[in-house]
Amino acid sequence: MTRIFSLLLFFLFCFAANAQNDIVVKGTVVDINTQLPLELATVYFTTVKDSTIIEYATTDKNGVFRINTKKYDKPVLLKINYMGYQPYIEEQKGLLESKDFGKLYVLENVNALDNVVIKSAAPPITMKKDTLEFNAASYKVRPDSNVETLLKQLPGVDVDNDGKVTVNGREVTQFLVNGKTFFDKDGALLLKNLPADIIKKIQVSDFKSKKEELAKQESTSDYSSINLTIDEKKNKGYFGKILGGYGSDDRYESSLLMNFFNNKRKISVLGSSNNINSTGFAQDEVFDNMGGGRNNSSKNSGSTGSGKGITQSNLFGVNYTDDWSEKLAAMGSYNFSNTINKNESKANQLSFLPTGNIITESDAKTRNENTGNKANFELEYKIDPTTRLVVAPKLNQSRSNSDSSSSTSSVDENGDALNESTAKSYNESNNTSFANTINFNKVFKKKNRNLSFVFDNNNSKTDSDGFNQSETIFYQDSKPDDLRNQNTKNNSSSDSYSADIEYTEPITDSLRIRFGSDFDWKNEIKDQKTFDFDAATQSYSDLNESLTTYTTSRQNSVSPKVGVTLQKNKFTLNLDSKTSLVDFDNYSLYLGKETELNKKYALPFATAQFRYKFSRSKNLTLKYDYSSTLPSASYLMPVANLSNPLNSIIGNPNLDPIEKNTVNFNFRNFDFRTRSGYSFMAKGDYYSNDIYATSVYDDSGKRTTSYINISGTYVVSVGGNWSQSIKRDAHVLRYGLALNGSYSFDKGFTNAVMYNAKSTAISPKIYMTYEYGEVLTISPSYSLSYNETKYENYNRDASSNVLHKINLQTTSYWPANLIFGNDFGYTYNSNISGDFKKDFFLWNTSLSYGFFDKKLYAKVKVYDVLNQNQSATRTISATSIRDEENTVLKRYMMFSLAYKIGNFSSKEKGQKRRGGERQEREE
Secondary structure (H helix, E strand, O other): OOHHHHHHHHHHHHHHHOOOOEEEEEEEEOOOOOOOOOOOOOEEEOOOOOOOEEEEEEEEOOOOEEEEEEOOOEEHHHHHHHHOOEEEEEEEEOEOOOOEEEEEEOOOOOOOOOEEEEEEEEEEEEEEEEEEEEEEOOOOOHHHOOOHHHHOOOOOEEEEEOOOOOEEEEEEEEEEOOOEOOOOOOHHHHHOOOEHHEEEEEEEEEOOOOOHHOOOOOOOOOEEEEEEEEHHHEEEEEEEEEEEEEEHHHEEEEEEEEEEOOOOEEEEEEEEEEEOOOOOOOEEEEEEEOOOOOEEEEOOOOOOOOOOOOOEEEEEEEEEEEEEEEEEEEEEEEEEEEEEEEEEEEEEEEEEEOOOEEEEEEEEEEEEEEEEEEEEEEEEEEEEOOOOEEEEEEEEEEEEEEEEEEEEEEEEEOOOEEEEEEEEEEEEEEEEEEEEEEEEEEOOOOOOOOEEEEEEEEEEEEEEEEEEEEEEEEEOOOOOOOOEEEEEEEEEEEEEOOOOEEEEEOOOEEEEEEEEEEEEEEEEEEEEEEEEOOOOOOEEEEOOHHHEEEEEEEEEEEEEEEEEEEEEEEEEEEEEEEEEEEEEEEEEEEEEEEEEEEEEEEEEEEEEEEEEEEEOEEEEEEEEEEEEEEOOOOOOOOOOOEOOOOEEEOOOOOOOOEEEEEEEEEEEEEOOOOOEEEEEEEEEEEEEEEEEEEEEEOOOOEEEEEEEEEEEEEEEEEEEEEEEEEEEOOOOEEEEEEEEEEEEEEEEEEEEEEEEEEEEEEEEEEEEEEOOOEEEEEEEEEEEEEEEEEEEEOOOOOEEEEEEEEEEEEOOOOOOOOOEEEEEEEEEEEEOOOOOOHHHHEEEEEEEEEEEOOOEEEEEEEOOOOOOOOOEEEEEOEEEEEEEEOOOOOEEEEEEEEEEEEEEEOOOOOOOOOOOOOOEEEE
16 A cells, blocks of 8 residues: 555656646737637647647637646747637747736638638647547648658647557547447547648547437546548549568468548548457558557467467458438448357466365367458438437347367365366357347537437347367365266347436536436346266267256346536536336246245436536546346256266355445646647546355365355555657657556455455556657557465465566668568566566567559568577466466567558648648638
């Protein structure tokens, strides 16, 4: 806890020191002729030397602007832009102290001739209510650049080495083109493939749910959304990329991406096939689809490698968006996927007991194949200017098969054998699901008065057929060995429906109240039949009653709710509360015995959120949540799950609902002038009632597990980061540091003895990127993960682990048409057991050359040059330590060709898109 408080004090100190350089500039923008204030005029400061934006703001309904900024001791220009008015420009010697400019007068553009086009300078930044809009023509990038390169030029926007985009320190989780989804909302395809020179505007706003969007309510999210508006003159055409490659060990990759634009209509087609662990559609500029081609892109937390097994992947998809009429817009997509994963793993696990430990060694060989078809559609109908209806159905169908063989053996801490098991299994399953969302929203004439209705349904069915042969031997008691040769058939279905109706009534301009109700219906059926092999008939015909179960679960609830929003210029307060009145009925048939468990609950929920904006780029969020969650039927019903010979699980019908309290604190600050910013977060989860698994081991190491309620457990986490960007001519330097930490307290029962586990985790990271124009990029980084868990009532006091990761990425674009990329990483795992290698190097390299005006690229790539890649992990929990190693992709060399296609129509041919700072306006 001392470390956590020290970190908090450090960030408070930084905030206090930073605040000493803050100044406030304010004034009022008015029409020189009418003397009326102008709302939503853009006011901003730029440097005289190179027109770099220092800070900006917009005027309120009284024409008043207020800009919080840092001191600046060089000449600056104060600029004001407002549609239909002449630009206002005033030079200042610097920004050295707070100042009130008083009234600033602007003059309306007046021309005696009608329909005259007047040339005027477009402002690089405009604020429109809650939307920040960048004029793309004001930011220069090379002609063949993509959207990602353009975003990097915008003030306050950062794109890290993993492709994560943040604006003013807030992560962007949704990317749209002309207000519509571009294949995927996360933007990976868009950033790498959409040409920058067709973009007219970049609009940044708070991310909103569909319900908030339709109701025109403020966002309750801490994330941002980016909408890219295509230049009307270039909204007809197509672009895409075709890639194919083949290499050593029969490694291959291929991909196709084509996009067709025709005003409102957009059609995208993509396809991908490879056997190098790229299950999605990735098009890295240097490494293309190379699985793990970027060391730090691995999402496998705590891993010293890049995933489990080797995957062969095939993908095809089509995306369509169009406005069928002025009132009806349509979006749809279809995706086909097929993946085959093969893996061999081994693991060592130390399980803690009050009287001694159990050591288990295991290995497994698996093959999993999944084939899926997904179809999504969305229709948005504007019934009238105040009423909208959105219908979004989704249909998924998938089938999978898995084949595995495994073996395990366990000994006690003295080395005496406890048990040994071998197993082979094969399983096939089919799943079909249909989901649909209907959003209806009515906006009334009175501002903020609104009626919304949301209906959701989700219907799914799964059938599986599995075969299992296993042999388990027990050494320490007279328990008979467990021998199985079985066929298990599972049939399950789930049907859920929910309705949300809510009415919002404004009390004043800033205060409004919401009330309504949620209605939920859910029904689940699980039917499992297991048959033993009959040697006489050579068929699986003997019903095994101990492994045959039938359960149903039905849950109906009505949840009246009320909420209040207080929205001022600087802050927003949201209070929400509801109580769910639940009928929870469960039924089981097991070993000829019927059990009914019918309960009624009144579950409270409450949320309070306070958001304060010190300035446009400095904000604070506080949030509190109280929630109650019902235990699932498998936790409640007294039905034994005997599928694992070494662990029998049975439910507990006396379980109470989970009660959880969560507190969140977030603070972000970004300085446009210095392109630096920092953020701090803290979160606490306290369980006044949680559900834990409790196990009892017999003399042979076999477990019997059930569930109990435990109170008083909690998790506290804190984190912060700071980053800076410096630009001098062609030189750009970005660097930063991040620190995350957590502390958790767990407790439970093993062999009927209560244990306590106190875990601490600290993860610092330092990173840097240097860019020299369009010639060179160098990105070094270092991260460390430290985990320690201290135990009570075990014969082991503590366990810890330290993981070091060093990475260096370089990309050079010189000489012309040549791209040379390297990604070098070193990983060291300090405390992993001696059966696993503690460290390894992973070096990937790529060399490509562009032909035909950089439309065709020939590449040679080598993955894992040193042939050292590995995947070894250590997982420390409250009851065990587990070291595991899995198959990973090893060294291969590949040659590939990539061809870029693109053609956009333009009314102004010959006019350069980038570098211009003038645009036409009809006055």
